[in-house]
Amino acid sequence: MRKYRNIYIVLNLIFSLMLGACSDFLEESSQDETIPTTTTDYSELLMMYMYKTSKYNYNVLYYLDDDLKVNESKLPTGDYIWGPAALIRTFTWQPDMWELENGASPDDGYEYTYTQIMGINAVLDGVGDAVGTQRDRDLIRAEALGLRAFGYFRIVNMFGEPYNYNKKALGVPLKLTAALVENGIARSTVEEVYNQIVADLEEASKLFAKHPKTRGNYRLNGTTVDILLARAYLYMEEYDKAITAATQAIESAEGLSDYTKMSHGEKEFSLARYDLSEVEWLYGRTYIDPSLCPTGELLTGFTAGDKRRDFWFPVDATWVHKQLCPGELGNNSGANTPGNAIRISEAYLTRAEARVLSPTNKDESGALADLNELRRHRIVGYTDETSTTGLLEKIRQERRLELCYEFHRWFDLRRYGMPSISREFKQRQQDQYKIYTLKEKDPMYTLPFPLDIVNKNIQLVQNASAKAPEREGVLK
Structure with missing residues (x-):
């Protein structure tokens, strides 16, 4: 060595x-x-x-989007403030989000x-x-x-x-x-x-x-690359190319894992494992501060019979892989979130969205087939969707559910037009909530560079978000 x-x-x-x-x-x-x-x-x-x-x-990407909120049951009650104090600058989209003096910034x-x-x-x-x-x-x-x-x-x-x-x-x-x-x-x-x-x-x-595929060795493979290529083309709105890359990924993959035929017993259900056929690559580590939890909007998106809700946010979890504690599910409950994995389900959702949006090869029936194929592997007793009304919104909602806490949501909000989102925040249980708002097309949708990075590279032009005024909260 x-x-x-x-x-x-x-x-x-x-x-x-x-x-x-x-x-x-x-x-x-x-x-x-x-x-x-x-x-x-x-x-x-x-x-x-x-x-x-x-x-x-x-992990900073978790703290920026609309899938997390303050978990009040996990907030401190005394004068000593912990947990949320390190997140306040990031969680409220402040221009100096990286500059905490104690080095506690994400x-x-x-x-x-x-x-x-x-x-x-x-x-x-x-x-x-x-x-x-x-x-x-x-x-x-x-x-x-x-x-x-x-x-x-x-x-x-x-x-x-x-x-x-x-x-x-x-x-x-x-x-x-x-x-x-x-x-x-x-x-x-x-x-x-x-x-x-x-x-x-x-x-x-x-x-x-050019060579036989290898999977399960923590190394990148061809299917993963095609999933990422389809993702890049989707962001670029090169929809036909996204369809081609996603199809190539799907054809080379081992298929979706059928959650409806699985049970996790007393152990957690983790996506960070290769015995799930849909997992192509595992990487990195994840931690979400327990003072935060899933928003009600995210959790209510999982319909009856959806095994993702059961596996990822179990009410009776006693051993958890990720520090994410949804207060909506009861006191002292834990939750598992998808780990750092690239999965073939993303390719189905990419292809479905691209098929709806392609100006030259629009294929709503194909998009609907992709959506139904994914849902059949997730929801017990699922009945195929047959209506194409609001199909794009259905696909994007499914993307939010399927890929939650896998570093997608913040980037998706950006490409959806940078909508206005709001969140409530406080540091202790006895404090009043303040509501912070990220405006439509807010400069903070493009993050500022940390000052130490700017100081190291004299040619690095800082983003406008670094010069934005302090974002003020409004008492709830």
Whole structure:
């Protein structure tokens, strides 16, 4: 492992330069670095950068949307304030949301993502000449491209405007090699970042398609890449391409898991496991503060017989995988939420939405078939939907339910037109609630960059949301 530690040192130096650190930092580099030479070396390096993490790097996305509310039963009652105090700036959409003095702000995900991209770029720069089989070189390159696209997709949707609203707006810096860079990197446009995401995913898909599929080893595979490609095209409103990619994913997958034929007994039902046929890739970790819980609007969306409600939000849970405690379900009740998984159900929902919205290949009957196929695997005694009235709204509601707490909702709200949403907040049980509102097309739908990131990269233009006035709550 010594040589990988030294590689890690070298790549971190590159990353420091990339963010704008001075070139003198190079003087601290190790004198006995070992450069990877084999496909095994590069595979292990990729694994090290992408999967060995215990941080909750994107949990901030949970705290921004309309699927969580304050769980009053879990709030403190005395003078000592805990839990919600660390969330108030984020949960109420404040312009200084990252700048808590005690360091209790949620991770912004930015530096973590670029650290990953740094390692990925080093793999992509060198794996073509690695000693090993062509198959291994193909698969390592395919995985690295898919992972880079996944990272850029997240941060461009956090710090850039929605693609379908203003694709010419500034997105995030686009770094595609591990070469040294001084004085920082300017932001590419949202469109330029998306074009790179699509290019990476398309190449990855072709490389994966050349070799038999592998599933269940915590590595990216071709089906996952096609799910992500369909997602990117949906956001870009390239609906026919989204349909093609989603169909390719569905045809290469093992199929939806039938919840109606499953029971979880005394243990939780977790999506973070490969024995569910629909799970294509598992990654990362998740934690939701127990002072928050699902909104009633989300929970009431699950109809009678829907096993997702039973499995993910059980009334009688005594052992929970995620710290999410829905007060609506009774005192001391726990709940399981979907873990960090990419699942084939997303491809069905992507294809259904794209089939409704495609201007050239509109296919409402096909969209309805996709919706019914998913629901039959979720709802006991389900009767197929036959009406296409309000079909788009039905599909988007199903997406909200099926993909809740999987980092989709905030991004979906952005592409739905950035609607106005409100929430109530207080820090202690005895306090009065204040109502905070995110206005339609609010600047905070594009998050501000943390100040420490701006200070490291002198070319990074800050977003307008950082200069917005303090958001004031109104007493309920």
